[in-house]
Amino acid sequence: MLRLDGVDVMYGQRQALFGLSLRVEQGEFVTLLGANGAGKSTTLRTISGLLKPTKGSIEFEGKTISGMPPSAIVKLGISHSPEGRRVWPFMTVEENLLLGGYVHRRQRPPESSVGRIYELYPRLYERRRQLAGTLSGGEQQMLAIGRALMSEPKLLILDEPSLGLAPIMIDRTADLIQEIHRSGMTILLVEQNASLALQMSDRAYVIETGRLALEGDSATLLKSDYVQKSYLGAA
Amino acid sequence: MNEMLQQLLNGTIIGSSYALLAVGLTLIFGIMRIVNFAHGEFYMIGGVLCFYLIDLLHLNYFVALFLAVVLAMLFGAVLERSVLRWLKDQSIDSTIIVTIGLSVFIQNVVLLAIGPVPKSIPSAFGNAPLAFGPLTITPVQLFVMVVTALVIVAFHFLLRHTYIGWAMRATFSDRDAARLVGIDTDRIGTLTFVLGSGMAALAGALLGSIYLVYPSMGGTAVLKAFIIVIMGGLGNIMGAITGGLLLGIAEGLVSGFISSDYSEAIGFFIVIAVLLFKPQGLFGRKGQV
Amino acid sequence: MGMLKNGFFWSALLILVLACAPSALPNYQLHALTMAGIFVMLTSGLNLIHGYVGRLSLGHTAFYGLGGYTAALVATKLGGGLLLTIPAAILVTVLFGLALGHITLRFRGAHFVLVTLAFSAILHLFANNLVDFTGGPMGLVGVASPLFHQNWGALMLFGSKASFYWLVLGFDVFCIYIVWRVVRSPVGDAMIAIREDEHLAEAIGINEYRYSMIAFVLGAAMAGVAGAVYAHYVSFISPEIFHFNNMIMILVMVILGSVGTVVGPIIGSVLVVVLLEALRLHESLREPIFGAILVLSTLLFPQGLVLLAKRFLPARPTPAGTMPAAAPLPAEPRVVAAGNDCQPLLRIDGLTVRFGGLVAVDNVSFEVRRGQIVSLIGPNGAGKTTTLNLVTAFIARSGGRIVFNGEELPDRMSPHQIAQRGMIRTFQTTRGLLGMTVGKAVETGFHRTLSLSWPRIFRAAVAPLPDMQLAARADRILREVGLTRDRDEQTANLSYGEQRLLEVAVALAADPALLVLDEPVAGMNPEETARMMELIRQIRSRGVTVLLVEHDMKLVMGLSDHIVVLDHGKRIAQGTPAAIQSNTEVIKAYLGRSVEHAAA
Numbered sequence A: 001m002l003r004l005d006g007v008d009v010m011y012g013q014r015q016a017l018f019g020l021s022l023r024v025e026q027g028e029f030v031t032l033l034g035a036n037g038a039g040k041s042t043t044l045r046t047i048s049g050l051l052k053p054t055k056g057s058i059e060f061e062g063k064t065i066s067g068m069p070p071s072a073i074v075k076l077g078i079s080h081s082p083e084g085r086r087v088w089p090f091m092t093v094e095e096n097l098l099l100g101g102y103v104h105r106r107q108r109p110p111e112s113s114v115g116r117i118y119e120l121y122p123r124l125y126e127r128r129r130q131l132a133g134t135l136s137g138g139e140q141q142m143l144a145i146g147r148a149l150m151s152e153p154k155l156l157i158l159d160e161p162s163l164g165l166a167p168i169m170i171d172r173t174a175d176l177i178q179e180i181h182r183s184g185m186t187i188l189l190v191e192q193n194a195s196l197a198l199q200m201s202d203r204a205y206v207i208e209t210g211r212l213a214l215e216g217d218s219a220t221l222l223k224s225d226y227v228q229k230s231y232l233g234a235a
Numbered sequence B: 001m002n003e004m005l006q007q008l009l010n011g012t013i014i015g016s017s018y019a020l021l022a023v024g025l026t027l028i029f030g031i032m033r034i035v036n037f038a039h040g041e042f043y044m045i046g047g048v049l050c051f052y053l054i055d056l057l058h059l060n061y062f063v064a065l066f067l068a069v070v071l072a073m074l075f076g077a078v079l080e081r082s083v084l085r086w087l088k089d090q091s092i093d094s095t096i097i098v099t100i101g102l103s104v105f106i107q108n109v110v111l112l113a114i115g116p117v118p119k120s121i122p123s124a125f126g127n128a129p130l131a132f133g134p135l136t137i138t139p140v141q142l143f144v145m146v147v148t149a150l151v152i153v154a155f156h157f158l159l160r161h162t163y164i165g166w167a168m169r170a171t172f173s174d175r176d177a178a179r180l181v182g183i184d185t186d187r188i189g190t191l192t193f194v195l196g197s198g199m200a201a202l203a204g205a206l207l208g209s210i211y212l213v214y215p216s217m218g219g220t221a222v223l224k225a226f227i228i229v230i231m232g233g234l235g236n237i238m239g240a241i242t243g244g245l246l247l248g249i250a251e252g253l254v255s256g257f258i259s260s261d262y263s264e265a266i267g268f269f270i271v272i273a274v275l276l277f278k279p280q281g282l283f284g285r286k287g288q289v
Numbered sequence C: 001m002g003m004l005k006n007g008f009f010w011s012a013l014l015i016l017v018l019a020c021a022p023s024a025l026p027n028y029q030l031h032a033l034t035m036a037g038i039f040v041m042l043t044s045g046l047n048l049i050h051g052y053v054g055r056l057s058l059g060h061t062a063f064y065g066l067g068g069y070t071a072a073l074v075a076t077k078l079g080g081g082l083l084l085t086i087p088a089a090i091l092v093t094v095l096f097g098l099a100l101g102h103i104t105l106r107f108r109g110a111h112f113v114l115v116t117l118a119f120s121a122i123l124h125l126f127a128n129n130l131v132d133f134t135g136g137p138m139g140l141v142g143v144a145s146p147l148f149h150q151n152w153g154a155l156m157l158f159g160s161k162a163s164f165y166w167l168v169l170g171f172d173v174f175c176i177y178i179v180w181r182v183v184r185s186p187v188g189d190a191m192i193a194i195r196e197d198e199h200l201a202e203a204i205g206i207n208e209y210r211y212s213m214i215a216f217v218l219g220a221a222m223a224g225v226a227g228a229v230y231a232h233y234v235s236f237i238s239p240e241i242f243h244f245n246n247m248i249m250i251l252v253m254v255i256l257g258s259v260g261t262v263v264g265p266i267i268g269s270v271l272v273v274v275l276l277e278a279l280r281l282h283e284s285l286r287e288p289i290f291g292a293i294l295v296l297s298t299l300l301f302p303q304g305l306v307l308l309a310k311r312f313l314p315a316r317p318t319p320a321g322t323m324p325a326a327a328p329l330p331a332e333p334r335v336v337a338a339g340n341d342c343q344p345l346l347r348i349d350g351l352t353v354r355f356g357g358l359v360a361v362d363n364v365s366f367e368v369r370r371g372q373i374v375s376l377i378g379p380n381g382a383g384k385t386t387t388l389n390l391v392t393a394f395i396a397r398s399g400g401r402i403v404f405n406g407e408e409l410p411d412r413m414s415p416h417q418i419a420q421r422g423m424i425r426t427f428q429t430t431r432g433l434l435g436m437t438v439g440k441a442v443e444t445g446f447h448r449t450l451s452l453s454w455p456r457i458f459r460a461a462v463a464p465l466p467d468m469q470l471a472a473r474a475d476r477i478l479r480e481v482g483l484t485r486d487r488d489e490q491t492a493n494l495s496y497g498e499q500r501l502l503e504v505a506v507a508l509a510a511d512p513a514l515l516v517l518d519e520p521v522a523g524m525n526p527e528e529t530a531r532m533m534e535l536i537r538q539i540r541s542r543g544v545t546v547l548l549v550e551h552d553m554k555l556v557m558g559l560s561d562h563i564v565v566l567d568h569g570k571r572i573a574q575g576t577p578a579a580i581q582s583n584t585e586v587i588k589a590y591l592g593r594s595v596e597h598a599a600a
Helices: A040-048 A070-076 A093-100 A110-120 A122-126 A137-149 A167-182 A194-200 A218-223 A226-232 B002-032 B039-055 B061-086 B092-114 B139-161 B163-173 B175-180 B185-210 B217-232 B237-257 B260-277 C002-019 C027-053 C060-078 C082-104 C109-129 C161-184 C186-196 C198-203 C208-234 C244-257 C263-278 C280-300 C304-312 C384-391 C415-420 C438-450 C454-460 C470-481 C496-509 C526-541 C553-559 C577-581 C584-591 C595-599
Strands: A002-011 A014-024 A029-033 A055-060 A078-081 A155-159 A186-190 A203-208 A211-217 B130-132 B135-137 C346-355 C358-368 C373-377 C399-404 C423-425 C514-518 C545-549 C562-567 C570-575
Touching: A002 A040, A014 A029, A014 A040, A014 A055, A014 A211, A029 A040, A029 A194, A040 A070, A040 A078, A040 A155, A040 A186, A070 A078, A070 B175, A078 A137, A093 A110, A093 A137, A093 B163, A110 A122, A110 A137, A122 A137, A137 A155, A137 A167, A167 A186, A167 A194, A194 A218, A203 A218, A211 A218, B002 B039, B002 B135, B002 B139, B002 B163, B002 B185, B002 B217, B002 B237, B039 B061, B039 B092, B039 B185, B039 B217, B061 B092, B061 B185, B061 C280, B092 B217, B092 C109, B092 C244, B092 C280, B135 B139, B139 B163, B139 B185, B139 B237, B163 B175, B163 B185, B175 B185, B185 B217, B217 B237, B217 B260, B217 C109, B237 B260, B260 C082, B260 C109, C002 C161, C027 C060, C027 C161, C027 C186, C027 C208, C027 C244, C027 C263, C060 C082, C060 C109, C060 C208, C060 C244, C082 C109, C082 C208, C109 C244, C161 C186, C161 C208, C186 C198, C186 C208, C186 C438, C186 C454, C198 C208, C198 C415, C198 C496, C244 C263, C244 C280, C244 C304, C263 C304, C346 C384, C358 C384, C358 C399, C358 C562, C373 C384, C373 C526, C373 C553, C384 C514, C384 C545, C415 C423, C438 C470, C438 C496, C470 C496, C496 C514, C496 C526, C526 C545, C526 C553, C553 C577, C562 C577, C562 C584, C570 C577, C570 C584
Parallel strands: A029 A186, A029 A203, A078 A155, A155 A186, C358 C570, C373 C545, C373 C562, C423 C514, C514 C545
Antiparallel strands: A002 A014, A002 A055, A203 A211, B130 B135, C346 C358, C346 C399, C562 C570
16 A cells, blocks of 8 residues: 655755665554664655655555655545644644544535544543643544544554653553554554554564664564664664 | 823724734744745835825725735735745745845835825725714724724634634644645745735725825834734734734824824834843743734 | 965055055045945944854944944034044943843844844934934034044044045954954854854853854944944934944845955945945935845855855865974863762752643752763653753753762853863754864864953954964864864765764863763764764773763663663663663663563
8 A cells, every 4th residue: 555665865964764665555554663763753754745755756555655745645545643743732622633634624524524533532522622732641642643533544654652641541542543453444653662563563664774674573573572672782 | 081092092093003914924924934024015015006006097995905905915925936935944034134135125116116205095085083972083094993803803713713724823833733634834824925915015005094105114114013023922913913002002102192203112112121021922922823 | 374474465465555545546436435444344343243143133223323423422512533432432332232232142033133123223213303412313413523622733634535534444454353363263263153053052161142242242343433433524423324224235235245254244345335336326226226135145145255256266275284293282181170089970869840731850860970971761752852951051950959070050050151161062953063164163162171261352352362273183183083074174065974973073172071962873874873882982981971862772782881761751770781671660661561471
């Protein structure tokens, strides 16, 4: 469904990605792991169109999307919940959600699709008139994911949803994500919390300083101590 | 007492136009991060166009007013797409210098075209002042107040209850997050500039209907607009509205009770005081629109 | 040495030629040159503030007018002559410059621009309205130009156009000389560093406030002199001197000439005045052309004419090859007294900071002993960089104590004060010292070792400071960090890895007792990382203690004597690398929950 081929990306002066290739098939749950600064977020931002590759190509459902503006990419069915959640703190929960459906607002009025999100996340319905900035971290993450779902994407990209959350909220968020996957959504997840990510996903890629270091089945990687070694440098 | 109320009223009328001017400027800063020194020239163009549309084409006042604003907005769109696009990644100082350059250029080209003599926009109303109790107000003053109030309310409605307005607020608050839900932030930028410049042009045409129209009227206007925007907090719309009214009233009171010469100065003193004690603005809260 | 002689020779020749102008040129051309000369003083002053420190001040005409009015008032009300009016003008503008600088320099960007503009506008208003004092819109006329006082003989030395020309020429030479000296001295280096990257400048011990003020006040004084001379020259002064059009003209001259060069303002002033003469028929076209120049030059060639021309000139041969054989260098001056070895160099006790309701750093304590390499690690968002910022005073703490080298640090400090005590830091993301050469960047780092006191700063304005062999010392540091680039290479041309090496070199030049590195290998490939690791070891072996934040575990585990682990703002573990690697709390924090399943 999604295919990156030999992608190079510059971040200001320095090169952030070096010939990165990966794929996500329909219905899969793929995770991208790696230490901080390795290039995981850069990869996601390039897929969504916030960054443009200097080399290589990105294809989605057969169409080349590298070089397209983010608005076009969202329209094609990729939705990205960014690192740090980035909800609009001075707008209400409902306004945040409705804007999630902005790109299709003429064909599918967000007012009609938002009910679906409220059913999934009654908490958001309760707080729908509250300013998003007053929500707790976990609720904001729920809102960010709900907002991303509003455009009825075919591929959902999640960037470090566990960041800054208390452990119990991380559990809840993880359940939420697995529920979404179970309903048939294709998911690409970036996480620093490797154990969590490997438990939820089917396949995993490990990125090290902008290059693909490892690719494999999540369950296998979870059992091996490779990840522990690479994260804590025991090698 | 009555005199003070009258000054308050006069000040409010002028202040409402100031508010309109300042809202345009703060909007442009908040969403596009551009400090637009040429904002005053749109104010001037609004007034000048209105005058000439009546004078040369003999259009009806209301039609001329409307057309003047529309033409100014078109000019704004052209300017934004050409010159301002180039400024996208430049430093704040560079954008300031370029917009100052634009301001000087436009102002003096207009000066060359129409000469320095101030013009008076012919009134579409009678001159007989209306009385409301102890206060008097001329029909054109009433018109100005009503129109600015309507436009500000309409703009408020746009921001609170329409998708475009939400898209503007979202772009203002977090540009990347806005792009990720599919908002075309470049187009929002153009729209913002056009709206902001239109507000300036309307303010210029309206105040020009009460006072006079001349090529350098943008210079003093933009200084006041900046003073108001700093008072209210850069990017803060409610702050701009309140600040505009406050400045208008303050100027009116100083003019009435001290001297009209120093009414210009009150704005400067206020802004210096604000910057010393509350640099984020009287109502400043980062991110709020 | 031959090069220098050349420069002086040509300058002297030029001055001599210019001095002959009154006998060669007709009056109106002489007038144009005189006005150009007055503008040279104004533009050089603005160039100091805008070009060298990087602050766009739109209030320069305020000082021009203040100087002019002071001179006019002293002349007309007190009958004073030039030897009274000009010092008076300098005094007044310096005082106002100190006051205005103190108020406005704390603002950045648009706020700074607007306040300086407001100041000029206020003065314009006062000049117009305080009729009894300033003469109102008509101004003050009959400004005479005796040398001492109007009653002291007919010493009307300054009656002819030629005499004013020479007076202006003399002041120009003097002003340019001072600017040239300042700019070539460490004071100028400090200003440029502030312009390029004010955080980095503070982090190596440069007092941003002090050097910005120096530029601001010096610029104000020069504008004041220009104003005073102008008032005498045209023998009147009016509020028009404060007009924004003047500011525009000065700005155009500075930008056109080249911001940030000594010669630029001269070229710009002369060029514009000459152009104005040429365009004299189209007086009304002057302003729109200025406007267009501002727009086009900023968009198309923002560096100005002088720098543009330099690109096309053949590169000056680097004198490096002609340096005499390396004489033994003086030992690097140790600016931090060696302290008690039993005491830790840095002790953090209960460090806390709150942002709104969020506690970003929560009661964090740890020590860094002399000669150690200590690493601060933790998952994303743990508060590591915030902790660094707290320790180096870039943000103020809400609670806790910091003791460095035996001294308890006060709650509120400026970063440069920390740096002055020997704690030097680098940044994870920083603009860097662009716009200069590699060698110059490292030399800038030596700033704090020069102990620039006020007497030395004043001396720098008139005479060269004793040679501290900065160039040779810089070369030594460049060799030490392994940066093989030519010292005359522009820093902007360095690769990412080389730029980060340069940052370390600059920090080393500041002679740290404690070197604080913020993610030194972020974005580096394995080869560059290995090089940095070796460099850090080297640095430690020459007696520098190191505190670093990093995510690269190979580096952290390979280098550190001691590791402190943060998570959610709290310290969750500390110890040797081996201890940390097997610490379950740490593993959980990094790898996530249910690690028991992982190990199964």
